[in-house]
Amino acid sequence: MNILNVLFLSSLLLTQTACDNDSSEDIIKEESPETNPGVNTITYEKDVKTIIDNNCIACHANPPQRGAPMSLITFADVKNRSGAISDRMKDENNPMPKSGLLDATVVKVVDDWIAGGLKEK
Numbered sequence: 506m507n508i509l510n511v512l513f514l515s516s517l518l519l520t521q522t523a524c525d526n527d528s529s530e531d532i533i534k535e536e537s538p539e540t541n542p543g544v545n546t547i548t549y550e551k552d553v554k555t556i557i558d559n560n561c562i563a564c565h566a567n568p569p570q571r572g573a574p575m576s577l578i579t580f581a582d583v584k585n586r587s588g589a590i591s592d593r594m595k596d597e598n599n600p601m602p603k604s605g606l607l608d609a610t611v612v613k614v615v616d617d618w619i620a621g622g623l624k625e626k
């Protein structure tokens with residue numbers, strides 16, 4: 506197969522997945538390590554901890570503050586709640602942080618971290 510064929514096929518693939526893309530679950534599935542090796546480089550220590558520290562631990566401290574139900578201080582805390590964290594960081598009606606959704610690029614870092622297998626470092 507020559508390079509043009511490869512390019513044509515990959516653009517076909519991209520167009521198709523873009524059209525199928527109507528739920529957040531789909532986005533997460535697409536970002537699997539097989540389809541996007543970049544997700545493998547995201548780690549808690551390098552990428553995710555800063556996001557949580559800057560936006561969440563004012564309330565999700567240990568002990569939790571201002572009515573927050575759990576702390577998000579440690580790797581285990583964040584890893585164990587990663588599904589709910591990702592959901593609420595995209596929930597316009599019930600956003601986390603409560604002050605309003607963060608930039609989509611920031612939320613994507615968390616989703617890529619999950620897709621890449623929740624690496625610590």
Ligand code: HEC
Nearest residue numbers: 557560561563564565571572573574589590593601602603
């Ligand atoms: C101003 C305080 C505050 C900040 C900042 C905040 N939270 Fe929360 N969080 C709460 C409170 C209060 C609740 C419980 C009520 C609710 O679910 O809305 C909660 C609930 C949650 C839940 C649901 C817990 C469950 O039992 O399912 C998740 C997940 C969550 N927060 C994640 C986050 C993340 C991730 C951030 C940062 C991006 C964040 N929160 C920032 C106060 C906060």
